[in-house]
Amino acid sequence: MTAALLDRLRAGLGADAVLTDPEVTAAYSRDQMPLAPAGTPLAVVLPADVAGVRAVVTACAAHGVPIVPRGAGSGLSGAANAIEGGVVLVTTRLDRIVEVDPANRLAVVQPGVVNLDLRAAVEKHGLFYPPDPSSYDWCTIGGNLATNAGGLCCVKYGVTADSVLGLEVVLADGEVLRTGRRTVKGVAGYDLTSLFVGSEGTLGIITEATLALRPLPEAPGTLVAAFGSAREAGDAVSRIVRAGLVPSLMEIMDATTIAAVEAYLGTDLGTGSGSGALLLCQSDAGGDAARRELASVERVCREAGAELTHATDDVAEGKLLLQARRVVHGALEAYGSCMTDDVCVPRTRIAELVAGCERISAEVGLRIAVVGHAGDGNMHPTVVYDAGAAGEFDRARRAFDAILDLGLSLGGTVTGEHGVGKFKQDWLAREIGPVGLRVHRELKRALDPGNLFNPGSMFTQPG
Template structure:
């Protein structure tokens, strides 16, 4: 059966597009999450168009061989990890920006388009694509869609699903489903577009997306505030939300993150040795509106006890400050291997989550740095451990789960933007309960009755 399937795939895609060399396929077998299990694929295939994807899906469907769709591999949940005997369907060669329509402020793209490349292309038309995951310089639009990725701009512009008008999806039997529309409004039928976004390749393969664009925002002004306690920083975040301010970006860094970034960038953020939390905000409203927003942020932070406040409209200086937030994971590599978590809590409880992570850090004896999107409560506690220590790896795993438990206890969710994948399946069940799981499985069975798409990701078949 395997030989027959490989022969069929090579006939449909060409020999070079079907890879079976284990030294090569291993590089396509996992994403960036070290906790997730990984198997050995039968083959890795790289189609160049929708018809190639359909040919792969049909052949695997008929042979009963599972398919694991994959983009660039920047994910952090194991959702793109191979299972034994599967075909890894790599979509990076479907990388065409099919259309940019400035008049209707939309674009049509294939899944292999890199997020940053797409953002750069639409900027030439005076337009803006908001979703900006931290890996935006190499992650693909298809992967963003599959995980409903977020980013630093979520507080004002939302996550990926908020910028999607419609999809082209290859279903389990090889048929093509078109969802959504090109109009601003439209409520005909079920919202099938949102059903596939965030489904982690378990319901179908996205081969095209119609994306909503926005006018290019003004150059941002930047504001930072340092606090001697996380509670004061948390109070400031709650005040910003309750007073109706909507900055284009509002990030938080704890003391461990601040020190790591400063060491990596060889710079001083001006926070002082006693700083326990740094709030970093931007306003892209432009002109007097932005100045008023930044002034209001400064007043709130001062009222909440900030020890340091600073605002600038200098683009280079603002980018430098933002870079301190973006390099945290890279900076932590100086101390060991990192394992980043992803929990979202009510914005009024951010300080409690950071305190919980500090407690867990002491309990497991490992460094835990917390950064996150304060504007929407999505935090990324990151555990650092030594790669050659099985004991530290086990403690890192324990800390990962303990953080998820704290997130749920605080009324949050076990994933804000990275997805469930193969590492949080039991946590999904804890969060949504048996009725929620039953509905998930019924939807899965309706669209993928033989379970060909990414089995074992998000939840077990039964």
């Protein structure tokens, strides 16, 4: 059976698009999350068009072999991890920007397009694609769609789903489904587009997306505010929201993160010594409007107890300040291996989450740094551990789970943008409850009766 499937795949795609060398396929077997299990794939396939994707789907369905769709592998949930004996379908060769329509402010793209490349392409037309995950310089649109990725600009522009008008999807029977529209409005039928966005490749394989674009915003102004404690920074976030202010970016870094970034960059962030938390905000309203917005944010931060604030409309200086946020993961890796969590809590509970992470850090004896998107409450506590030291991985896992439990207890969710993947299944079941889980399973069974696509991601499907 195995030989017959491989022969069929090679016939459909060409021998160079079907990889079976274990040393090569190992590179495609997992994403960036060390907690999630990964198997050894039978093959890794790289179709270059929709016909190739259909050929893989029909071949694997005929042989009862599961398929795991995969983009660039930048994910942090294990959703793209290989299944033992399955086929990994990599979409990176489907990398065309099919169309940019400036008049209707939309783009049609294939899933292998890199996020930053799309942003650069539409910028030439005076347009802007908002979703900007931290890995935007190498993650692909397909992966962003599969996990409903977010990013630093979510506070103003929303997550990936907020920019998706329609999709082209290959279903489990090999048929091609088109969802959505090219119009600004449209409510015909069920919202199938939203069903597939964030489904982690469990319902079908996305081969094209129609994306809404926005006018290119003005160069942003930037504000940094330092606080003596995370509680004060959290209070500032709540006050900013209550005041109706919507900066284009609002990020928070706790004391552990600040220290790691300063050591990594070899400089201080201008916040003075001993800062307990830092807020970084930007406004892309442009000119005087941006200055007024940041002035209002600065005033609120001062009222909430900020020890230092600094605002600038110098683009280069703003990029330097934003770099401090973007290098967090690399800065923490200087201390050891990292498990990056992804919990979202009400914005009024951010300070409690940070305090809880400090308590968990003391209990397990490991460094935990908290950074996140303060504007929408999506926090990324990162547990740092020594992968070679006995027992540290287990302690890191306990800390990771304790953070998820804390997030739920604060009225939050176990994932704000990374997805459930192959290691948060129990947490999803706990969050959505038995009725919610039953509905998920029924939808999966209706669209994928043979459990062909990414089985075991998000939830398990009974017999």
